[in-house]
Amino acid sequence: MLEFIKENVEIAQIAVSLMTAIIWLVYLHIFLSGYIQQRRSSILINRGGGPDMQARCLVSNMGAQPAYLLDVLASLGTGDDINVSSVIDREELRKEELEQPTNVTGQGPIPSGGYVDIGTFEDVARRAGHSAEDGNLEDRCLKLVAVCATNQANHVVAAVREFDLHAADGGVRLVPRKLEARQIRSRRLRKKITSMLERLERKDGNAEIGAEFAGL
Structure with missing residues (x-):
């Protein structure tokens, strides 16, 4: 050898x-x-405090780096009738006395492991233009897109989660379609979300935004 x-x-x-x-x-x-x-962003959209419309809508940052919550977009449409709204601002609080003006919005930094409570799902539905009292929430799909900015991304990062709304005991029950929020990391989709945010700010072309939102 x-x-x-x-x-x-x-x-x-x-x-x-x-x-x-x-x-x-x-x-x-x-x-x-x-x-x-470790550097990859991870945004969660959770339901906390029960399965009904009084549950809290929580946006969490599970990435290693802080993230800034820019907006939360929502739709409650069915079929081709999809209307997209920004639901980040707590419009129902604007008439009340607030100690801090920042309490009127969910926008702001989220530390690693932190979360932002943007209100109840009933509040979210109302901001999106729908009311539980109208009886028009059943058999719909509530689609939420949380949009954040991070130091690592050249563009925004986002996460999508969908909840089916079903009648239950005289109320509405929220049933998530998947266990976790789906992360949007595609450069093409992130650019599309940026464009959607800009057009929503200008209140321009909501029909086109609805079609694009449905494709996320």
Whole structure:
């Protein structure tokens, strides 16, 4: 065996070098994967405090870095009738005495592991132009898109979650379609969301916005 190694010492050295390079590449891949995963944004849209319309709508930041909540968009349409509204501002509080003006909106920074309570789902539905008293919430789908800005993203980041609304015991029950919010990381979709926010601010082309919102 020693004679064989002596006779093929150059080949052995090349093999050892290749194995060392492969090991370092594997370590580099693991390190980069962990780094990217750690820096990646993660936004959750949760239902807290029960399954009905009095449950709180919570937007959480589970990323390693702080995020700034820019807006929460909502639709309660069915079929082709989709109207998109910004529901981030607590419009129902504007007539009340507030100690801090910032309490009127959910906009603001969310630390890592923190959350923002944007109100009850009934409040959210009312801001989107629908009222539970009208009896028009049943058999609809409430689609929410939370939009944030982070230091890592060149554009906004967002998450989508949908809740089916069903009649239950004289009220409305919220049933999430999936366990967690779906993260939007595609550059194309993030640019589309940015464009939607700009047009909503200008109140321009809501029909087109509805069609784009349905495709998120």
